[in-house]
Amino acid sequence: NAGVTQTPKFQVLKTGQSMTLQCAQDMNHNSMYWYRQDPGMGLRLIYYSASEGTTDKGEVPNGYNVSRLNKREFSLRLESAAPSQTSVYFCASSGTLTGELFFGEGSRLTVL
């Protein structure tokens, strides 16, 4: 029962470096999401994918790009990391538009 799997779990980057966070779900969900969580703030949506082949911006998309590789996989890329992108990133999936979100364990990213 893997559910939603994200890698890596921890990463330290220097300002200007790039990296990709990987996410895969095995629940046959159509919708996938990337959120970031910062202290004192709720989870904020970065990008989402309603279905395979589509992606859309969420609340805080600047500095990020995404790829919905297939139904299972949804990756998040930081092209040029900045200290403001230090955060915990969560990938999630859902089977319906307003249904339960299933989250991965999170990826803790520090940008120095």
Next chain:
Amino acid sequence: RKEVEQDPGPFNVPEGATVAFNCTYSNSASQSFFWYRQDCRKEPKLLMSVYSSGNEDGRFTAQLNRASQYISLLIRDSKLSDSATYLCVVSTGGFKTIFGAGTRLFVKA
């Protein structure tokens, strides 16, 4: 004003106590409401959906007041294992789901 507001706490209660969390939301077009639980350094997990008529799941009771744009979560007979952060979540439909910042609960022996 935040779209979903919660008292950040922390709430410190003894085992067996009853504790209530409140949440207000600003968008009157909101359609779906949830409480999620997040343990320290873990991912959020759905605790329960909130229905207009109110709903109960064991020791947990959720209420929705659409007129006042207010959601509540009541935990009865608190257990040590209830210690966590409780997230109020509101959806206006489509993919617009807003998370509150969460209320921290510590249950002490």
